[in-house]
Amino acid sequence: MNTSINEDFLAEVCSEISGGNSDIKKYYPGDFPERQPVQTVYGGAQLFNSETIKKIGELALKSMQDYGSDPVEFAGSLGIEGDDNYKKIIHAKVLSKLENEAVEDFRIDFEDGFGIRSEEEEDKTAEFTAGEVLTAMNENLLSPFMGIRIKSFSDEMMKRAIRTMDIFITRVTEQSAGKLPENFVITLPKVLNKNQVSAMVKILKELEKKLGLNDASLKIELMIETTQSIFDINGNANLLQLVKEAEGRCIAAHFGVYDYTALCDITAKHQNMQHPVCDFARHMMKVTLAGTGIWLSDGATNVMPVTVHKGDVLSEIEQRENRAGIYKAWKNSFDDIKHSLKNGFYQGWDLHPAQIPVRYAAVFDFFLEGIGQASDRLSNFIDKAAQATLVGDIFDDAATGQGLLNYFLRAYNCGAVTEKEILKTGISHDELRGKSFLKILENRK
DSSP: OOOSSOHHHHHHHHHHHHHHHHHHHHHOOOOOOSOOOSEEEEEEGGGOOTTHHHHHHHHHHHHHHHHOOSHHHHHHHHTOOSOHHHHHHHHHHHHHHHHHHSOSEEEEESSTTTOSOOHHHHHHHHHHHHHHHHHHHHTTOSOSEEEEEOOOOSTTTHHHHHHHHHHHHHHHHHHTTSOOOTTEEEEEOSOOSHHHHHHHHHHHHHHHHHHTOOTTOSEEEEEEOSHHHHBOTTSOBOHHHHHHHTTTOEEEEEEOHHHHHHHTTOOGGGOOTTOHHHHHHHHHHHHHHTTTTOEEEOOOOOOOOOOSSOSSSOOHHHHHHHHHHHHHHHHHHHHHHHHHHHTTOOBEEEOSGGGHHHHHHHHHHHHHHHHHHHHHHHHHHHHHHTTSOOBTTBOTTHHHHHHHHHHHHHHHHHTSSOHHHHHTTTOOHHHHHHOOHHHHHHHHO
16 A cells, blocks of 8 residues: 655654653653552641550541441431431441541641741650650551651741751651651642752752661652642743652642632631632642642641530530531531542541541542442443553553552542452452553453
8 A cells, every 4th residue: 555654754753752752651650559548637746646646546436436326317417328228338437447547647747736836845846756656666556657747948947847857757767777657758838949849859868868768768748738839930830840859759749728728818718628719729730740640638627526515414405516516517528528539639638536537438438429330431441441452561541441440449448448349340359459450451351
């Protein structure tokens, strides 16, 4: 068959295309199937000790027992739809999660949760919390994910932030023969520009060198809570550039609702998770960082589920008012979390133990209500994709298939579904554990 394009020209053009494709693969490798926590609990550093995480879990379970013991009433207070059996399933899964792993991720907070204190007090707190982390490590009391949030790299706070980080990491590693908590991360708040991120990398490299840690073992999260983190001073989208400056150390970007809305001149009355300016920022985060492998986390609902009336002896009216207040705060949290989940933010902050049951109820409801449709899509996708020709180990729609598989992995990792429930969808034990859509295709060819 005659063609108009000769081989030399075709090779030149294809080389240009491949070059562009390689750049995309470098910065957008796709979402990784490794476990991402669905929540991060923040607690002031001055309050932390080796049993803090355990106690938070106990308080979360107590709030569920006090105000959510009835499965149907609990689900009804949140607005969960479905029959009574479905509500009982959600309730049972939440209780199981609280009993076994109430806190997935914990951040010892030296910023807003700690405040501005004397140099001496923060030094002592950094050293004390490091010692308590060591104790918790030895007694297996830490959450699966763990870290600290330092102060910002503003001109006023940067030296304090660096010193706290230095004291904490030095104490932990020197007393543990160079061992850090599993999935340890340092959160850098109020990021303004790429210089702050590149400086953070330099500091971490120096700490690794001085303490004999493996290269790139110290990871960071970036707090997206300034308008400048969304757009730089030239008006260009800034998020990917910030991640690039981290040189592979950035594992997550967390959205800070209240600092961001304040900088957007939103009055306190209207600062909330679902304000349109927050949706814009989250969409920018999603569009810019989708496919990079960077975990995205939403912020926290600031309406706390606390009782109006205190004391052991309360009237019936006071008890009803307490329950109504808890339910109102729970519903507010539930709606915010579901809003985040629908926008592709599978992780969020909790600030109070009584918020944690709602976190899991919302996450479990989100995954369970869509699992039937996701199962059909994945099954159909595998059947059709397996008929296609693989070139090497590359399939054009592998990212789509991996995304569907990741849905089940997320549901499994957080406890929304069991492995047995996932196997009913037609995915085998080995396929689930393999976490790779391409491997599924290869095995079914």
